[in-house]
Amino acid sequence: MEKRELLYEGKAKKVYATDDPQLLIVAYKDDATAFNGQKKGTITGKGVISNRMSNRLMARLEWAGVPTHFVEELSERETLVKRVTIVPLEVIVRNLAAGSFSQRYGVEEGVVFDRPTIEFSYKNDELGDPLLNSHHAVALKLATPEELETIQALSFRVNELLKEFWSQCGVTLVDFKLEFGRLTDGSIILADEISPDTCRLWDAKTGEKLDKDRFRRDLGGVEDAYAEVMRRLTEHDAQ
Ligand code: UDP
Secondary structure, three states, rough: OOOEEEEOOOOEEEEEEOOOOOEEEEEEEEEEOOOOOOEEOOOOOHHHHHHHHHHHHHHHHHHOOOOEEEEEEEEEEEEEEEEEEEEOOOEEEEEEHHHHHHHHOOOOOOEEEEEEEEEEEEEOOHOOOEEEEEEHHHHHOOHHHHHHHHHHHHHHHHHHHHHHHHOOOOHHHHHEEEEEEOOOOOOEEEEEEOOOEEEEEEEEOOOOOOHHHHHHHHOOOOOHHHHHHHHHHHHHHHH
């Protein structure tokens, strides 16, 4: 499958058309941004890790019955995916308090919830991705109530599957962001990526951060952290 015109260039990825109108090629970059683009940098090798990790996790989710956009890994940075219309929502699932949840509600990072939480924000850079509830999403016509039910159920299912998988790798899945899209028949599938850019991953024993917070918070060792989670995933898959 050949790349055709560049359709979109985002913060971490480029998206190309292909000869098949139902398929796109995603190319992962090493560019990193945080705080709505205010902080910019490069994480060497990130594109390769995010591509591989996202594909392996999506393939696992597919086996477990979660529909995803993943079709085929084409190279270390490029993947063939199903073309969708993205639902303009960021869906965040949390198992432990961290990041904006800790700040907003004054809860110490690392507090474990009795059950996972879910929240939505409106994918809109100009507005700074504001938090919204499902009623707001319907009022704004971002999704129907039925679609939101599907998105919520799939997101919690993804959490259960990924939490278990990462725990087998000695990693605590703290929280993560998902995006969903619609196929031409209207069905909802998981899209975008699942990587250390979009998940908080802590070493289960030491609590060491193995994700993009190392970049956001200038903790150093960013490349090593990305390589370490990828190593654990690969080691697990080889067993
Ligand atoms: N996240 C993301 N993209 C965003 C915002 C958040 O991938 O635009 C991920 C982030 O990596 C974390 C989770 O969603 O794993 C929850 O992020 P949070 O709301 O705590 O925001 P942050 O503290 O990252 O600003």
